[in-house]
Amino acid sequence: MPIQQKDPSRASTYSWPGVLAIALGALSLVVTEFLPVGLLPGICRDLGVAEGTAGLAVTATAILGFIAAPVTAIAIGRADRKRVLLGLTALLIISSVLSWKAESFATLLIARVILGIGVGGFWAISITAAAKLVPPEKVHAASSIVFAGISIGSVIAVPAGSYIGAHADWRDGFMGASVLAVVCFALQLVFLPSLKMKHGVNVRDFFGLLKDPKVRAIFLTVIFIVAGQYAGYTFVTPYLEQITHLSTAIVSVLLFAYGVATVVGNFVGGAFAGRNLHNTVVATVWIFVLSLASIAAFATSPMFAGLSLLVWAVSWGMAPVGTQLWLYNATLHAPEAAQAMNTSVFQLSIGLGSLAGGIAVNHAGLHSSMWLGALILALAVMMVYIVGRMNRQPAVAA
Template sequence: MVMQTDIQEPTTHSWLGVLAIALGALSLVVTEFLPVGLLPGIARDLGIAEGTAGLAVTATAILGFLAAPVTAIAIGRVDRKRVLLGLTALLIVSSVLSWNAQDFTMLLLARVILGIGVGGFWAISITAAAKLVPPEKVHAASSLVFAGISIGSVIAVPAGSYIGAHSDWRQAFLGASVLAVLCFVLQLIFLPSLKMKQGVRMGDFFGLLKSARIRAIFLTVICIVAGQYAGYTFVTPYLEQITRLDTSIVSGLLFAYGVATVVGNFVGGTLAGRNLHNTVVATVWIFVLSLAGMAVFATSPLLAGIALLVWALSWGMAPVGTQLWLFNATPHAPEAAQAMNTSVFQLSIGLGSLVGGIAVNTAGLQSSMWLAALILAAAVLMVYIVGRMNQQPAIA
């Protein structure tokens, strides 16, 4: 049984409510990926290896993986306004703890709490936003929430890198705390009661996993996302220590990376509308080659910079294709599929940053890009497999 959204008549605050949800999504993404830009400072200040500091990303992702399906089931028909406020409160607690962390244990605890908020929020935010607007505006509401996620990914790492270069890394989490409080207040004011007729059941997830096609799509997502974060988690120290770029230049490049990612979202959507399979095939091949280029041209600032931007463009395109695959394959279970996709995505972030950290600690920073390219090569194979399976009908 799938979730019923019981879409209500829009109120004068409907779009402000959608905006509040979108800002919450932005805040969560910013806070989740701040450590990527702060990695050198965290490692230096807490006296740990950079590969170990990468666990600050891994811990959040692993808890996000667990929290998405658990939250979707546990909340049942509970008013979604109350759920979103509770999850945003976890974001506030996590940010304040990170701001005050004096050792790595306290930082990890904060990141675990954040993971619960991330998984739960991502699992229900799109459906909650859809309840606020009439059916013909659901696409626009969903796009606004996704825009929050994209913009968060644009500003998180370069902002962290800039703050880390000019101040104590904890100040970044002070800023995140302020943003989280703002999100909470806006949700409290502008979100109406969002009651549900029925929630997601455990059987919905098992029903999805019975399909070989769905399993193949999720395995493709794992390869793409794990490959991304095996390299991206360590991109700041990589550019500083291997490519030997000044921290201000790194911040600028990472901002450009974020912008290119957003451009990739739109390019991927446009091309996928014309030919979905060919778009995904081209995307993963470009992905592999750009990561290999990062490794091969590591000591050339110009060529490494070009490879970085091509990498960003392909990363922006990739989730669009896999999301469309999943949407087309699960027309009768979209909410359960969204929760599971969130779970798989977060698990893949954790796996990627974990294996990337192991590679960095054992073989050096440059190994992270080679490892990322290798994992993406597996994604190429999975894309061809899914392409053949897509001849099958969608699951009922």
């Protein structure tokens, strides 16, 4: 009977509680990253900044996340992932406390920059770390749990922020985020075993990915999809209040429904992608661009704006499924580098989208944010057809 070699990069004992601790950390990071979207009106009033300027609270985090993802993946080498994750969660605590106590917009931006480092680093290594905590045949389940933490965080972040902003001081939202971050740190400290890696990621892995034209096209598609999303979504709370003239309470309910519809979109996208991946992605981006154009065109109609928002949410939930499957199929030779780069591209796109939306809002008003998002998504439609053509080329050659 052959003796199986033990993978030194795996934990000495498997730990599902450790996987849950990582998932909770991912949830906490997502909640804290997008909390300002729901708190935007309160931040503007209290710190005396315009909506477009306040959107920098999202942009700053995303830009640092873009930088931190590949830098962290390379810098940590084969370091114990438990220590790395604890360090990144500590940055989350520091950022949340600083945001809670911020008396100026400059202080808030500093806090958000610190958060960006934590977000980029954590997202870059969390999936691979969780995979080491379970038997090889359960890696898919562990990854799903971490992704569930990200999805749930995206569901509750904006409506929770909107609710807090309507019934309490906006700083209370970051106080709650601080408590959640401390709980995450404690759970990771207790339940995460030592996770020393067999191999690290190097710069050549990233350059190797970027040499592939299909991978470049997929990343460009992701940039347009995510940037289009956040050009509009960053300002959705003041948009619904000031343009559609909905009450804060109704906006909170709508944003919660948006989050639930996003999760539904994840499952819908997965089901259809299993049947025909290309057609699913094509349909997704078309629905996406039309829903944003619709909410812009019928902004003053609460019924049409509300319906458009929910369709938008479903399409946003579906979008990452197709692009992730495209990327996975194209990067089987370097999955860790691809995950770090995807995190980086995603965060860059959030920053670019929210920044572009902020500039548009400051110069042309809130209404322009949705039209801009639709315009950027039209570029995503073009890229989806280009990637689809690349996917068919090997089959034709064969």
